[in-house]
Amino acid sequence: MTFKNQFYELLRTRKSIRKYTDKPVDRLMVERILKAAMEAPSGKNRQNWRFVVLTGEKKNEYLEYSQKSWQGIKDILKKRLKPSLYEFTERFFYTLGGAPVVVLCYSNNDETEKKLTSIGSVYMAIQNLNLAAVAEGLGACTMGAPLEIKDELDAFIDVKELMGEDNTELLCAVTLGWPDHDPPKAKRQSENRVFWL
Numbered sequence: 001m002t003f004k005n006q007f008y009e010l011l012r013t014r015k016s017i018r019k020y021t022d023k024p025v026d027r028l029m030v031e032r033i034l035k036a037a038m039e040a041p042s043g044k045n046r047q048n049w050r051f052v053v054l055t056g057e058k059k060n061e062y063l064e065y066s067q068k069s070w071q072g073i074k075d076i077l078k079k080r081l082k083p084s085l086y087e088f089t090e091r092f093f094y095t096l097g098g099a100p101v102v103v104l105c106y107s108n109n110d111e112t113e114k115k116l117t118s119i120g121s122v123y124m125a126i127q128n129l130n131l132a133a134v135a136e137g138l139g140a141c142t143m144g145a146p147l148e149i150k151d152e153l154d155a156f157i158d159v160k161e162l163m164g165e166d167n168t169e170l171l172c173a174v175t176l177g178w179p180d181h182d183p184p185k186a187k188r189q190s191e192n193r194v195f196w197l
């Protein structure tokens, strides 16, 4: 396959993975993935992404927070999802699908830069992270739900002490692990998404 075709195949095959095998993920692999994340562009090249990697006991402790974040969104999902998918999602929030690694993604915001620019820069890196995971044979799921309990999570990792700076804001968590299911690709819509003038 040509580089071009491989690239489009990578984009096409990436999908959120919510069930993982027991196989541990090598630390070097996570380091490669985060290096790929940090190849992303960023406003003023501030590279304002901050990643906190949770594994082992700390990752297990994080499950309690994931379960709490579920409480904040479950009512909305109950209305939106069919019962089987609702149950699957609930189980995912309780177990994180057995993911051995969770990466908390933070933005360091700056008064001289618009907040959307800071956040956008970090999400560029998060997409790289997701794609690098696929290239490594891993699965990932980006989760905005932890925003329900942002302050509690800041305290959980003692973010200010850990990073030694102010103005860091949690954007999402990304689960990482070896896929243990192959869900269908979620449908994409092409209508009313692109406008040419």
Ligand SMILES: Cc1cc2nc3c(=O)[nH]c(=O)nc-3n(C[C@H](O)[C@H](O)[C@H](O)COP(=O)(O)O)c2cc1C
Binding pocket: 014, 015, 016, 017, 018, 089, 092, 141, 142, 143, 144, 145, 146, 172, 185, 186
């Ligand atoms: C910013 C963001 C937040 C998300 N939050 C969650 C989440 O809290 N829980 C979850 O299970 N999936 C979450 N997702 C995954 C989306 O549900 C998923 O990307 C979407 O349904 C499309 O499916 P795909 O990733 O398999 O293509 C999130 C994705 C993004 C980009």
